[in-house]
Structures are given as C-alpha cells and as structure tokens.
Amino acid sequence: MLFNSLIFTVFLPIVFIGYWIIPQRFRNYFLLIASYYFYFTYNPYFLLLLIGTSAFDFWCAKQIQNVPDRKKLYLYLSIVSNIGVLAAFKYSAFFFNSGVQLINNASGSSYSLMESLIIPAGLSFYTLQSLSYTIDVYRGKYKPNDTLYDFLLYVSFFPHMVAGPIVRYNTLMPQLKAVSYFKNIDWGSLARLTIWGYFKKMVIADNLSEVVTQVFNEPQYYNGFQFLLAGAMFVIQVYCDLSGYSDIATGVAKLFNINLSLNWRRPLLSSSLQEFWTRNHISITTWFRDYLYIGLGGNRVSYTRWMFNIFLVFLISGLWHGANFTFVIWGAMHGTMYLLEIFVKKTFPSFKAPRMIGWLYLLSFHTLSLIAFRANSTADLSYMYRHIFSTEFFGHNVFSLFQSGSQCWMLFFLCLFLFVKEFNEEFALINRFPLLYKNLKPAFYMILVWILFMIGDFNANTFIYFQF
Amino acid sequence: MIKKALIYVVCFTIGLYALRYLHWKGLLTQKQGYYAKYRTAFLEKNDFDVLFLGSSRVAMHYNTALFDSLTGSNSFNLSLSGATPRVSLAVLKAYLQNSALPKCILLETDLHNVNVDGDIMEFNNYFPFFKNKTLLDEFDKIDPRMKYFYYNAFYSWPYTGYRNLNTSLHSWLGINGKIDDRFYKGYVRNDYENGSCLKLAKPYTAGFTAMNGKCFQEIITFCKQNNIQLILVSSPMFAGGKIDLLNKQQIVTIVDAYAEINELQHWNLSSTPYCNQRGLFIDHFHMNYKGARLFTSKLAYLYSNNCQKNALNP
Numbered sequence: 141m142l143f144n145s146l147i148f149t150v151f152l153p154i155v156f157i158g159y160w161i162i163p164q165r166f167r168n169y170f171l172l173i174a175s176y177y178f179y180f181t182y183n184p185y186f187l188l189l190l191i192g193t194s195a196f197d198f199w200c201a202k203q204i205q206n207v208p209d210r211k212k213l214y215l216y217l218s219i220v221s222n223i224g225v226l227a228a229f230k231y232s233a234f235f236f237n238s239g240v241q242l243i244n245n246a247s248g249s250s251y252s253l254m255e256s257l258i259i260p261a262g263l264s265f266y267t268l269q270s271l272s273y274t275i276d277v278y279r280g281k282y283k284p285n286d287t288l289y290d291f292l293l294y295v296s297f298f299p300h301m302v303a304g305p306i307v308r309y310n311t312l313m314p315q316l317k318a319v320s321y322f323k324n325i326d327w328g329s330l331a332r333l334t335i336w337g338y339f340k341k342m343v344i345a346d347n348l349s350e351v352v353t354q355v356f357n358e359p360q361y362y363n364g365f366q367f368l369l370a371g372a373m374f375v376i377q378v379y380c381d382l383s384g385y386s387d388i389a390t391g392v393a394k395l396f397n398i399n400l401s402l403n404w405r406r407p408l409l410s411s412s413l414q415e416f417w418t419r420n421h422i423s424i425t426t427w428f429r430d431y432l433y434i435g436l437g438g439n440r441v442s443y444t445r446w447m448f449n450i451f452l453v454f455l456i457s458g459l460w461h462g463a464n465f466t467f468v469i470w471g472a473m474h475g476t477m478y479l480l481e482i483f484v485k486k487t488f489p490s491f492k493a494p495r496m497i498g499w500l501y502l503l504s505f506h507t508l509s510l511i512a513f514r515a516n517s518t519a520d521l522s523y524m525y526r527h528i529f530s531t532e533f534f535g536h537n538v539f540s541l542f543q544s545g546s547q548c549w550m551l552f553f554l555c556l557f558l559f560v561k562e563f564n565e566e567f568a569l570i571n572r573f574p575l576l577y578k579n580l581k582p583a584f585y586m587i588l589v590w591i592l593f594m595i596g597d598f599n600a601n602t603f604i605y606f607q608f
Numbered sequence: 609m610i611k612k613a614l615i616y617v618v619c620f621t622i623g624l625y626a627l628r629y630l631h632w633k634g635l636l637t638q639k640q641g642y643y644a645k646y647r648t649a650f651l652e653k654n655d656f657d658v659l660f661l662g663s664s665r666v667a668m669h670y671n672t673a674l675f676d677s678l679t680g681s682n683s684f685n686l687s688l689s690g691a692t693p694r695v696s697l698a699v700l701k702a703y704l705q706n707s708a709l710p711k712c713i714l715l716e717t718d719l720h721n722v723n724v725d726g727d728i729m730e731f732n733n734y735f736p737f738f739k740n741k742t743l744l745d746e747f748d749k750i751d752p753r754m755k756y757f758y759y760n761a762f763y764s765w766p767y768t769g770y771r772n773l774n775t776s777l778h779s780w781l782g783i784n785g786k787i788d789d790r791f792y793k794g795y796v797r798n799d800y801e802n803g804s805c806l807k808l809a810k811p812y813t814a815g816f817t818a819m820n821g822k823c824f825q826e827i828i829t830f831c832k833q834n835n836i837q838l839i840l841v842s843s844p845m846f847a848g849g850k851i852d853l854l855n856k857q858q859i860v861t862i863v864d865a866y867a868e869i870n871e872l873q874h875w876n877l878s879s880t881p882y883c884n885q886r887g888l889f890i891d892h893f894h895m896n897y898k899g900a901r902l903f904t905s906k907l908a909y910l911y912s913n914n915c916q917k918n919a920l921n922p
Contacts, residue, residue, distance in 0.1 A: 327609065347770075545786075546774035586620055590627060593765035594773060 145600040175298035186260035194295040201284040218274040234463030262302035299389040303605040305403035305423035320397035330394040337387030340380035346597035348377040364527035371511040411498025451475040632736035634776030641788035650740040654707035658683035662716025671904040672793040678908035685794025690729025698746030842878040
C-alpha cells in the first residue's frame, strides 16, 4: 500500500477513526494490527519475516539485560540476524553473480548467474531501526523494559516503516506509551506537511521522473549535455521523492499525536558536502554515524584510520542503497570528495569560498554523483561519463529529451518553485511580514492542492527508496 | 476548528470547479486545432455532404481541402485518435445530435485496430465536449467513468494532464499551438518525411472483436435506415519494411464480406503500389502530407466516378 494509492485513502481514515474511538489501553494494539495490515498488502509472507526479526531483536535485547556476562554474544546474534537477512535478500545475488562473472572472465567458462530475489519492502529500514535498539541496549543507553507489543509497534509503526525516517527508540517509544488526546492533534502542521509532501512527490518528482527514466533507460539516444540535465533533474526528483515521503509520513503520524524526527533540512541549499550530509536524509546519516562510524572508532583513532573510517562508511552507505556497483561508485565518490574537503579545510584553514560558489560546486558534484546512483549498470555509467567529459558534449538538439516545449517549461517552473520555497524557508523571508504570512499560508496550500489535482501524477508510482 | 475546515473545503471545491470551467472554456474557444475540430463536430450545427469516419489514419490521410476542390463537395474529417468501430459509431451519433445528415460517409476500416474495444484513446480530450449529451451517453456506454468525469471535478482533474492545460492557456492567450494551423476541417497535415518514425512494432494478428463487428454492422444499418451512402475504405498501410499486421489479407476478406452482404462498395487501397514508398509515410500506419495528397486524389477520383452522382443527386 503506497501513500499515493487509492487504497491508502480508505485505509487511513479507518485507522484514524478506529484509533480515536477505542479506549486508550487498546490503541497501540490497534495501531500494531493496522501497521501489520499495511505491510501485509505488500507481501503477506514477508510479514512473518518482519515479525520474526523484530521479535528476535526484542529477545536479544532482553537477554543483553538479563545475562550481562554474555551480552556481547546476544548483540552479535542480533547483528548477524539482521545483517544476515539483509544479505540473504538484498546482496546474495549481487555477490554470487559478481563472483561468477569474475570466474567466467578469468577462466572463459560460462557458469550461469543467479536470479535476484524479491526484496521485502522496507527491509533496509526496519532492520536498521531494530538493530539500533539492541545496540543502544548493549551500550546501556536504555533498559529493555517494554512489552513485546510495544517493541513490535516501535519497529513497524506504519507511517515510517517502509521508507523511513528511522526513528530512535527514545524519540518514538515515549510517545507511543504516552496518553494522547484528540484535541492535541496539530492539524495545521499535519495539513501543511502532508500537502507539501504529496506535492513534492506527485507533482514535482513524478513529472520529472518521466524524462529522467527515459534518459537513463536508453542512454544511447542522448548526449553529454542531456545526461547532465537529466542528472540535475534526478537530483531534484530524488530529493522530492524521499523528502516527500518523509513529510507525508510525519504528517500522517501526527494524526496519532506522534512526532517523527526531522529527516531533511533543505540539503540542496548546502554549500559543501559536509554541510550537505548534516541536512540530507538525517535519520540515515545519523544512524551510520552513531552505529557504524563510532563503532569503527570514529575520530578517536589515528589520522589515517579516521580517513579510512569515513571512506568505509560512505562505501557501506552506498552499498546499503542497493546491490549494484553503481551505488558503490556513488558512495566512493562521496567518500573521496568528503575527505578532500577535510583536507582542504585542514590545509587552508582560512579559506572560505563564497556561499554561491560553494552551492554551485555542491550541486555540480551531487549531479555527477547521482548519475552514478541512477545509472542502470556500470556500462551505462561509463557511457554517460565518457559523453559528459568529451567533445561530444552537445548533440544536435539538446532539448529533445522533453516531449514538448510545455513539458520543458512546466518542469522548469516546478523546479524554480521548489527552490523559491526552500529559499524562503531557509532565510525565513516571508516570516518578516507576519500579517501577510498568516493570511497567505492557507491560500498557498490550497493552491498547492489545486496544482496537485491539475498536474499531479495519480498513477500511484512507487517511491524511489522502496527499492532499497 | 470544524467550521474553519469546512470553509477551506468549500472554498477549495468551488475553486476546483471554477478552474475547470476556465480550463474548459479555453479549450472550447480554441480557434484552430484538435479542440476546434471537436467543437465543430460535437457542439456546432453543420451541414456537411461527406463525412470521413475512423481513427488518426483518417485524420492524416483524408485531406478535406483537396477532396473538396476535386469533387466540389463539402466534406468533414470526423476522425478521433484510436477510434474503433465502436467509438466511430458513438462519434457519428454525437455529431448528428446538432448536425444534418450527410449524404455520404466514407468509413475507414482501420484494419489494424479492429481487435481493440472498450478503450477511448485520450478520453480526457473530450471532457469539455460532454455538453453534447449524446457523446456523453455513448462514451459512457463504452467506459462507464465518463459521467463521473463530467460531473465530478475531483475525478476529472487528475486525468487532465499538463498538455491539455497548456492548450487551454494558449487559447486564453490567443496564441496558436505548434500544429494548430495544420488543421483544416478535421484533416491534420503531417510534414514528417522519409518515414522518420518508422519503427517495427511487435508483429501481431488482428481480428474483429464481437463488439466491433456488431458496431460495424450497426453503422451500416444506421446509414441504410437514414438513406446515407456508405463506402468502406481501407487506406494505405506501409508495406516497404517488415509487416506488423500479419493477417491483413484475412481482415480485408472479412470487410469484403461485410460489403457484399450489405451491398456496399469497399475501396481497398491498403496495398497500392505507393505503399512501398517510405517517403510517403510517417510510420507503419500513418501517411504524411505527400502520401495524403496522393491517397486523397485517388479517393476523390473513385468518389467522383462511383458515387458522387448518386450521393449528391439521390
């Protein structure tokens, strides 16, 4: 069930009404059943996997507390089970096929490749969320005093289960346990988040996707400039798709008086890669920082090891996104550039590029790296980079990737609109005129919904991160 | 809180309908182009002698200006993209709601398309023309969502698409679209040359569905009852490359049988020698301007020699 599907418009009101009419003590049970039904609609069999892995993590966490002498063992059990499930479903075909191809190339034999398995929806997200709990219990951050039902709900709370944001235990659990009142629902921010989220997804991301998909699926028909243009559009598409999902999830969670953590802080306005990673997909970034980077020793190690740690985290985060070398290349590009920034900062401490230059640098690099992220294969990627960095940069008709002039203009204005809104939020421009702000706000969101109806894509396209 | 929400909902709904009104108004007042053609066909009173009925092949092949100049008739190209016999029947009935009976109808057999029914291609283009009650009722029989589209703005907007909006905006601003000036009485001139869009589709076989067969017969019966001369025409299909439609001859035979049983003429021009000339086609099914001229000249010749006398002076 997707947020932008018709069935969700039936599911959500039923869950909302059901939640608020039943007594408080049964609400979390009800929410758990609703969340499982939400997941059940993707694939009934994988629901068992979700229940199984989260129940096992719950047991491990309990054992970490109850048997302190063997707490390391239970932590490893939890890590192995989660990573094992991820590896089995997501990476087994990738590693197996990479090995087979190596052997085939070396020996000239032709061993057959393995078919990719169907990846359970949201696997990468809920395993990380569940794992963060056992690691935190191991580190003594919390005591596992909850019931199994509470924990299962913490992992599977439907607004964020499939594509984040990954919410930490200390953020979500107290809210799930607290007594909530209907009158406390923050309707204003709920409506704003949801409308803006749907607008970003269905109007901006889905319309951009039409052009982007066509270019990346048939790169042989396009030239270097068009690859760059499609890459730039993909930058905005990814941002709108992912942040759109997070905004909708945050808005929907507010129906149950739950505040999910902030996941995006206008990353496309960053002026360096370091700043970008403090604003982009915050819940994932902080997860990798807290549980992987710090686990590797963070910056309390030698300079070389520290650099290695940073690079490794980026490589792994690339691989986390998908089992393909293109994602690894994307991770490596970000790791390398991040280290370069550190190097420049250390070597020239007084150097500070103008913000505009920094912003252009960030967008250019992000565009180039996301071409790697989006390319269907390394062969396609190599083809695209060769055309971008060659004399064949311009073809005959650079705008032929658009179906019509009207599509080109529409996409241009949508992107411009996004940047103006983000810019306004970043610098709180309209807030300087409180009266205007107060009166314009409802009209602005109403216009967004009108536009959503007029040019939104209602085909229930999946969100990009569902594939991860 | 509830009062405020209610006010927002009401304002939103009124706004949505108002926007749709403005959008449709723009489409309905288009001076030239597809929507101007639909306006003429479905909302205006007409008195055309000859109608060309069929799919986009008719729109591009049947050059009304040339036909009129060669035959001295007053023809109109009443074609709709992807029209099947079922859609063509609906279109004919809708046309006749406001207009006078024609003397002659040239019905394109669209050999490649008779295996499809239940679909109205690009149906969102016709929403503003559902003021024509017959069109609405007939299309609703084919696709029962049509009445919801017409009356419910919440349902029709998501199907509208930015291309339609763009056309409406152009109309409001009084600017012609790129291809608008290529229209003349329903015919649309296509200037692509040398088969620039010729791509081999997956080869397939087609055959009349029961529904299309029934509607085909219904058009024939309707014309008989109203004393309209009906000619079946199979216009050219590209034959210079690999053939997409594998059983074309089989369908031609079926059409011939229809013609024989109902005592109609079937002008089969689908395999004339110039069908091999790439320079006359845009793709496998559509001819360009040059091809259309050649075809229409032949059509006018056949028309003048075989039926004009009967059609114009019954």
